[in-house]
Amino acid sequence: METNFWPPVIQSIEVACVSGIWVWIFGVFFGKVMAHKKFKGKVLVETMFLLPLVLPPTVVGFLLIIIFGRNSPIGQLIEWVCKQPVMFTWWAAVMASTVVAFPLMYQSSKAGFEEIDQDIENAARVDGASEFQLFFLVSLPLALRAIISGAILSFARALGEFGATIMFAGNIPGKTQTIPTAIYVAIDSGNMGLAWLWVTSIIIISFFMLIAVHFIQK
Template sequence: MAADFWSPVKLSIEVAFVAGIWVLILGLFFGKLMANTKFKGKPLVETVFLLPLVLPPSVVGFLLIVLFGRNSIIGQTIEWIFRQPVMFSWWAAVIASIVVAFPLMYQSVKTGFEAIDEDIENAARVDGANEIQLFMSISVPLALRAIISGIILSFARALGEFGATLMFAGNIPGKTQTISTAIYVAFDTGNMEMAWLWVLSLIIISFFMLICLQFMKSK
């Protein structure tokens, strides 16, 4: 029973951690880019970035299948390089988590970068700092609270992802079965004891992360 319980928990944390790294990298890049640039199509681009927040998980899963499935150019290229399809794999769960968690990271990081006084960055440029030095030494430290908030929220979102993961990665025990999909199967088969254990584990982890976020905001 212990092994049955811990396998989805371990897998969910691994998927959320790897997805969180990618989301952090993408969020920092696009958040900084969009905070400092203005162009005609900016509202449209930002709408695309935020769409996964409002789209039903089944729609996100369907689009991922279309983009990365065996009938798509991307899916066929991945299968040719790695000798296996991305669908119903561990990486499919990671990709689904990245897509649904990215908007939270992006919005938080962009807000943090927009709050930085441009005079501070311009002064650093005058002192000879290049854009990489400016980003690492000025922008990131000043927006650190927003970045940490984005990390916590996106990790929690990735940890609880269900619909897109179920469609795109499937529910293979020990391979793609996360806590959320395990809860669904346990409930469907009448195994309420295991369902409650997984539900409580998600509640505890999510509560701990959100309470840390609240303490950070209160300081």
């Protein structure tokens, strides 16, 4: 049982970590861009960013198949470059987790950047700071608490992703099988002991992540 327990746990953490890096990059970037920008269609763009938060994960998985599947132009391009389709690979699990976790990172980082007094940023510009220096030396440190909270929440969301993952990446042991998909298979096969171990592990991880978010925001 112990041998079967660890692979999905390690797989889940690896997928969530890589997904978390992408989510952090895109979430912080778009959060900063959208924090004070006003343009026509902003509501539609933000709605698209937040859509995975309310869509059923199976719908997200279906859309990923349509966009990146073997019959799509993007999917065919990826297969031509990588010599294999992206579906049912480790990277497919990362992509699914990234899409569903992105809204949490985006919301948190955008809220953090919106709270920054623009007079502070304008003063840095007057003092000669470039936009690069302004972002890394002023804006990012001031919004860091919100960004860290978003990173933790999005990591937890990526760790628990099931619907989009099982549709787009499948449930291949040692390759794309994560804790949620492993729990599903364990219950389906009647292995309740192993299912309880995975359930307990993900509850403990998620619990301590939420505690960390609480103390960071406090």
